[in-house]
Amino acid sequence: MDRSVIRFSHCQKEIFCFSVPEECPSCGEELRGSRLQEAPISLPSPFTNGHKSSCCLLVAPAHDNINREFGGTSELHTGISNTTGVVYNYTQGGVRKDQSGWERCVSVPLVRPDMFHLLAQWDQYLDRFSDGPMWDPAWHRFHEEDHNCFSFCLQFVNSVLAAEERSSLTRETFTHSFILPRMKRVSKYNTLYDHIQRHRYYMIDRQEDRQDDTPVSS
Template sequence: MSFSGRRLEEAPISIPNPFTNGHKTPCAFLIAPAEENTLREYDGGSDLHTGITDTNGVVYNYTKSGVRRDREGWEHCISIMLVQPDMYNLINQWDQYLEKFSSAQMWDPLWQSFNEDNHNCYSYTLMFINCVLSMQSKRALSKDEFTQTFILPRVKRASKYTMLCQEISQNHFYIVDSPKRDSREEQSDDDKDGKSKSKSEFVHVA
């Protein structure tokens, strides 16, 4: 933002960190850099990995070897809360739902192999979300809908945050040429993302 005509003490002193410790975020959809993404980038061109946490922060995620249950390794990721804290009935059954879903034959690599296009970590997580939505008499979410509404805005925010941190770390400051232009572009991006800011945090599986 422009600081013209403002006092330094009125300047913003911090911005929200888009990353969280996934193991401390129960009942959530997680996004993290894939193992092949050695630079751990969220630049839109690097591979990302997805998972679902149980109520204890164990991350269920589908890989070429089947469903993994990770108790570490997701300490720096993007998270999307799927359940509100007051949804006690769903929370009480969440672990049972997740374990039963993950034990299904379709996630057994001996029965069906991992496929990067149509049988991957994203297929696993979105299918679980839709299964829970179905049990709650909610409509299913398409891949494009979920991606545009919930994933892309957060990945873009994470990418901008990472770039900002790198610039400040290297140069101790960051300046853009035209704040007004950037503001208009950001508003345009939000509109393209399905006007995500006008919606709730998630279609809570209530």
């Protein structure tokens, strides 16, 4: 996905494409020099560089996902970024601290920018948590169902919430409230992108484009 998706409005349609055409694909009117209902905008990609997204839960294609895809049947992997963009993630060999490999992923903000006290302790929390025996292969083996990369992330989030004297989150609540909405957006974006690649355009009646990036801590 090396091209940006552009959206512009004409004849009460929202038209998605990679570049504004000379003629409206809906009504055939020449667009060059004409006034559109609004200026073309570039749709924000649902993907971010995890190494530039501090204090986030990150979802990326698994290391053995050869095509690095986010398809519905693709294996995915999760991790937690520290304040400098190092991604802590739990694997069969224990906790990894990746400085590369998470350049295209989905991020879930975990800390509000104004929570300075938590930001100051985040790296310390993450280091201490990842050094625990729960994530040492000599003590606990990786299990695909109940002791995996997502278990590591969720238990870390709950350990921070406990330190902040906040209620913990269940796997179901965290998944449905914070993960699934973003993955649905990825699915819609991928479908839109593939449609434009095949047909050049995608058209719908005018509607608002929404995005939710509310930090978990709020």
